Amino acid sequence: MFIEFTRARAVLASALCNALLVCSTSVWADRAQSLQISKAWLRATPPGASVDAGYFTLLNHGNRTLRIVGIQTALAKSAEIHQSFERDGREQMRSVEGGLAIGPGQTVALTPGSYHLMLMGLDHALVAGTSGVITLLLDDGSKLVTTIPVLTEWPATEGKESP
Numbered sequence: 001m002f003i004e005f006t007r008a009r010a011v012l013a014s015a016l017c018n019a020l021l022v023c024s025t026s027v028w029a030d031r032a033q034s035l036q037i038s039k040a041w042l043r044a045t046p047p048g049a050s051v052d053a054g055y056f057t058l059l060n061h062g063n064r065t066l067r068i069v070g071i072q073t074a075l076a077k078s079a080e081i082h083q084s085f086e087r088d089g090r091e092q093m094r095s096v097e098g099g100l101a102i103g104p105g106q107t108v109a110l111t112p113g114s115y116h117l118m119l120m121g122l123d124h125a126l127v128a129g130t131s132g133v134i135t136l137l138l139d140d141g142s143k144l145v146t147t148i149p150v151l152t153e154w155p156a157t158e159g160k161e162s163p
């Protein structure tokens with residue numbers, strides 16, 4: 001019942017947006033709320049570092065695919081979702097074309113050596129014990145704002161899980 005109601009509301013909101021060519025983010029709040037973020041951390045940097053990586057796990061408990069198309073943060077000049085890959089024996093990375101998609105019921109883990117949040121042009125060094133605010137922008141215009149702790153590494157007690 002709840003899912004049907006949510007879908008009907010989304011369809012209605014979509015129709016309204018098309019009619020008015022105006023979308024208020026509050027209309028779309030349900031979409032970002034389908035996204036659950038966990039195991040989030042930003043890697044602590046040495047002083048003077050200009051780039052950094054962050055990691056988290058995303059669960060889409062909604063009934064449609066969500067796509068992260070942008071990142072906003074005051075921590076750095078720019079931020080993107082990157083994917084690490086190996087070429088000619090060297091680890092390289094690239095931004096994820098078209099945004100990071102999370103299907104209905106799907107979990108996508110950003111972990112060292114795989115997908116990661118890339119911060120470029122750091123405003124200041126990220127010190128362990130502090131935290132930073134990251135905003136994920138979804139393709140429907142909704143946003144997920146989250147505060148992420150700065151750690152030297154993922155706590156060993158919880159295991160370093162890989163996807």
Ligand SMILES: [Cu+2]
Pocket residue numbers: 082083093094116117118
């Ligand atoms: Cu990267």
